[in-house]
Amino acid sequence: MTGLPDFSVTASHVIFLAFLVGIPLYGFAKGVKVYECFVTGAKEGFEVAVMIIPYLVAILVVVGMFRASGAMDIIGSVLPHAFESLGLTPDVIGLALMRPLSGGASLGMFGEIIARYGPDSYQTRLGGVITGSTETTLYVLAVYFGAVSVRRTRYALHAGLLADAAGICASVAVCLYFFR
């Protein structure tokens, strides 16, 4: 075991507190009326949350339907087993495909992979690296563009999905190097 998890938690906490306490402290030192300023900014919180609702509904409904349709089981069963020597079993490929759509669903699938192959298996580590190097692209797009009412997203999704695909390919290569 390395000391890394403890360190990372501590570093995260330090950064968190640096933001949360450091910014108001800096403002106070600069003569800003911190309390009044805070509530003025915070007022926008509700407005932003309401603004992203239509975008979130649009994305989460179709992703929910896709999950409920059993599509992932079909994809898992028809996928070629040709890539298994790379650790890409059908359920790992399923995880990679689900990742841009839904963070919750892909973490659930990662949990199933851990249960099936064991917590220190090659497939599990590959799944973990894929999870760590990709992002829930559709969700991030819905929230960020929703907040500024952008409907025409141009090439943002293309670039995001290309990055996800690159993350998956890199995960395969990196796991072969580190874990084989």
Added chain:
Amino acid sequence: MLNIVWIGLLVGSVAIAVLTGNVKEVVGSVTDSASSAVKLALGFVGVMALWLGIMKIAEESGLIQRFTRVIAPMMRLLFPKIPENHPALGSMTMNLVANAFGLNNAATPLGIRAMKDLDDLNTKKGTATDEMCMFLAINTSSVQLVPAGAIALLAAGGSADPTAIVLPALVATLFSTLVGIVSAKLLGRSRAFAEQPDGGPGHDGTA
């Protein structure tokens, strides 16, 4: 693209549900997902208010501007069209820092704040700018230094070394971020994604 993905998931799900006999589950999921989207958004209100309040202090005190000046040379490579002292450079940097350290609760409001700053430079509201697409490409490529969620699941699953994935994931995520940046740069130059599809300057106006 989003239109195609959306209609594809919508129609595809129903078609697959008919094949797999999951029609009932699909129908049931619709109401659930719609309500949970609202719950999710409203659940944001607290952290959103907190961080937008903190960011307001950062703005008033001149901290964002200071931050912007320090980080500007690097960010300007990625966002050449943003004016030198624009707060968007500072708020985007804060979002990326929060993301890198896995502070998801803070990263999302900071990112939204950055999107608002970017939207101030947007001459065509409702349409994404090149800068927004670049910012999103970086964000959706995952810039997290330590994949905390996956590590937590590995630890819970009884892994002897849950942090073994940290270095490989870092290498993979750096590569994916690089590809995200390069794709956004290249796609931004493509005529297919010209910023003003209904006839801005320099275009033929056939919308």
